[in-house]
Amino acid sequence: MKGKYPYYYMLLKQLEAIKDGEIKDNQKTELKNYVLIIDEINRANLSSVLGELIYALEYRNEEVDSMYEVAGSNKLVLPPNLYIIGTMNTADRSVGHIDYAIRRRFAFVDVLPKKLEDNEIVFHADLFKKVAELFITNYDEYVLNDSTPLKRSSDYLSAEFEPKDVWLGHSYFIQKKIKDDAENEILGPSDFSVRIKYEIVPILNEYVKDGVLNNSEATLKKIEEIANFKTS
Known part of the structure; x- marks a missing residue:
C-alpha cells in the first residue's frame, strides 16, 4: 500500500464507524x-x-x-x-x-523576500538589507510597508530583470534555533559565515556571469563587501 496507507486507513475508520452505528450510512x-x-x-x-x-x-x-x-x-x-x-x-x-x-x-x-521576526530563528537583517540593495533602492520603505512597489537598483541590476523575480529570498538569512543532545539551544548552521561563503556569494557571482547583475566595478565591490560581512 506504501504511500496510500493514510487514505485507506481513514476510509477503514469511516466504514468501522458506520458499522458500529456511530455514523449512519446516509448521514451528511x-x-x-x-x-x-x-x-x-x-x-x-x-x-x-x-x-x-x-x-x-x-x-x-x-x-x-x-x-x-x-x-x-x-x-x-x-x-x-x-x-x-x-x-x-x-x-x-x-x-x-x-x-x-x-x-x-x-x-x-507573488511571495516576496521580507524581513522576518520570529522567536524561533535568528534573522540577519543587516546582511539581508545589504544584499537587497543590489536589487532595490527603497528597502527601508518596503520593510515598513511590504505593499510598497519595488524600485529597481539600476546601479547593480540589469534592465532586463525585475527585482521581484531575482532578489534573494529571506531563507538565505535565517539561523534556526535548535536543541542539541543535552537540550542546549544552538543555532543551525552554527557558523553563518559558511552560508555567506558557499550559498549567498556564489549565487550573486552567478548572477553577474548570467547578466542578471551588471558586471561593473560597483557590483563586484558590493559583492566583496557581502563576502566579508561579519554577523553579530
Whole structure:
C-alpha cells in the first residue's frame, strides 16, 4: 500500500464507524478542506502530474471524462473542497516551461523576500538589507510597508530583470534555533559565515556571469563587501 496507507486507513475508520452505528450510512457530514501542495511545480512534467486534472481544474465540481474507469465510471469530478497549490521560484529559468493552458487554471501570487521576526530563528537583517540593495533602492520603505512597489537598483541590476523575480529570498538569512543532545539551544548552521561563503556569494557571482547583475566595478565591490560581512 506504501504511500496510500493514510487514505485507506481513514476510509477503514469511516466504514468501522458506520458499522458500529456511530455514523449512519446516509448521514451528511460537513466537507473539510484539503490542500494538495506541488512543490516546484515548474520543474514537473505537468501532463504526467496533473493528467485529467488539467481539464477538471477548469470545470470544478462538474464531471469530466477520464481514461481510467473507477467503480464502473469513467467520470472524474474535482470537488470544491480540494485546493491545489503549486510553488515555484521565479529566479529559476524553468518557470518559462509552464504553458498558458496551465497558467490560466491557477491564480498567481507573488511571495516576496521580507524581513522576518520570529522567536524561533535568528534573522540577519543587516546582511539581508545589504544584499537587497543590489536589487532595490527603497528597502527601508518596503520593510515598513511590504505593499510598497519595488524600485529597481539600476546601479547593480540589469534592465532586463525585475527585482521581484531575482532578489534573494529571506531563507538565505535565517539561523534556526535548535536543541542539541543535552537540550542546549544552538543555532543551525552554527557558523553563518559558511552560508555567506558557499550559498549567498556564489549565487550573486552567478548572477553577474548570467547578466542578471551588471558586471561593473560597483557590483563586484558590493559583492566583496557581502563576502566579508561579519554577523553579530
